[in-house]
Amino acid sequence: MKLAIDVDMNYALEGGDPALLAITVAQTEGQTVLSSVLEIENATLRWIDGEGNVGQRVWVHSEGGQLNLRYRAQVDVRKSNVAxxxxxxxxxxxxxxxxxxxxxxxxxxxxxxxxxxxxxxxxxxxxxxxxxxxxxxxxxxxxxxxxxxxxxxxxxxxxxxxxxxxxxxxxxxxxxxxxxxxxxxxxxxxxxxxxxxxxxxxxxxxxxxxxxxxxxxxxxxxxxxxxxxxxRDAGDIPFMQTEKWATLIHQRIYVSAEHPT
Structure with a gap:
């Protein structure tokens, strides 16, 4: 099944606090990432491996205390449900x-x-x-x-x-x-x-x-x-981690599926 993913996030970060994001789909067994584009305004990015080498995370240093991003991806999920x-x-x-x-x-x-x-x-x-x-x-x-x-x-x-x-x-x-x-x-x-x-x-x-x-x-x-x-639990892979307080301004996640014919 092919999925189209579209994410908009807007947060206010206290004191220029860097954010560690885990929102990009992983290139891993059972799924193929067909496209993956992360756009963040006025920011410096540094990518690191995900927990257990599954996927990636990214450190984001945003200017002006604002985190404004859009993430779009297409993924072909090939896993099957089992009994x-x-x-x-x-x-x-x-x-x-x-x-x-x-x-x-x-x-x-x-x-x-x-x-x-x-x-x-x-x-x-x-x-x-x-x-x-x-x-x-x-x-x-x-x-x-x-x-x-x-x-x-x-x-x-x-x-x-x-x-x-x-x-x-x-x-x-x-x-x-x-x-x-x-x-x-x-x-x-x-x-x-x-x-x-x-x-x-x-x-x-x-x-x-x-x-x-x-x-x-x-x-x-x-x-x-x-x-x-x-x-091990959500503490290992929060979608966003900051040292100081982050205030949600706007967040929208849209996922659509293309069912095989």
């Missing part, structure tokens, strides 16, 4: 050091605090069947409430309040998967099905020797989401 129950878990001793990182608790995914519940609720299941059950439980148990969480909300917080947005759904899925000994990482991207249109967060789980995208919100799937980057 989760058919996927087996990889034995822990066979995991690489890189994948093993995503089995451990992180600041926003304290999976150790979810261990008891995960054992009681999903302990009788294995592999993809366990992940499918975690997704079903998360979708049924949480209420999607914009503005109900903040940048410091953890997966355990969401487990208690039972509400959140896409980042909270993804954090909780990652936390429950890790508590069930299945590596999981947090990923960001673009999908035409996200409502309201915005940057989107999902989880990726390691099954049958590969990463598989899962979304408990139901707003995206592997075949229609273009990945920006991935990490």
């Amino acid at each position: 989760l129950p058919s996927l087996a878990a990889t034995p822990l001793y066979a995991l690489s050091g890189e994948v093993l990182t995503y089995l451990r608790p992180s600041r926003l995914c304290p999976s150790d605090l979810l261990q008891t519940f995960a054992d009681e609720r999903f302990g009788h299941l294995d592999g993809g069947e366990k992940i499918a059950a975690i997704l079903d439980w998360t979708a049924a148990s949480l209420v999607y409430v914009p503005g109900s969480s903040c940048a410091n909300t953890t997966a355990f917080d969401t487990f208690i309040t039972r509400e959140g947005v896409c980042r909270d759904y993804a954090h909780l899925v990652c936390g429950l998967a890790r508590a069930g000994n299945i590596p999981a990482r947090y990923a960001t991207g673009y999908s035409a099905n996200v409502d309201p249109p915005d940057f989107h967060a999902v989880a990726e789980v390691w099954l049958d020797g590969a990463w598989h995208l899962v979304d408990a919100t139901g707003m995206s799937s592997a075949c229609d989401l273009a990945i920006i980057g991935s990490g």
Whole structure:
């Protein structure tokens, strides 16, 4: 599926504070970037690798304390949706050091605090069947409430309040998967099905020797989401990071899909 992405962002930055952006789609397995153009007014850019070498991030030094940008891209997403129950878990001793990182608790995914519940609720299941059950439980148990969480909300917080947005759904899925000994990482991207249109967060789980995208919100799937980057949790890959306060003036994200004929 081909996606056309168009992003406008306008922020006021305090004291000429540089911003680290993670908004460009990644040239990575399962998707091909056909075009990618980032235009930022009166700014100096420095590109760096994304977390885990997935995608890129860019340091932006804007003049005058204003960040005005437009990002446009076309991406061919070639990933397929898979039947989760058919996927087996990889034995822990066979995991690489890189994948093993995503089995451990992180600041926003304290999976150790979810261990008891995960054992009681999903302990009788294995592999993809366990992940499918975690997704079903998360979708049924949480209420999607914009503005109900903040940048410091953890997966355990969401487990208690039972509400959140896409980042909270993804954090909780990652936390429950890790508590069930299945590596999981947090990923960001673009999908035409996200409502309201915005940057989107999902989880990726390691099954049958590969990463598989899962979304408990139901707003995206592997075949229609273009990945920006991935990490242990949202703290690794915020779409914008500044040292001082940034004030939103305007932000618009538009994603359209060209379905194959």
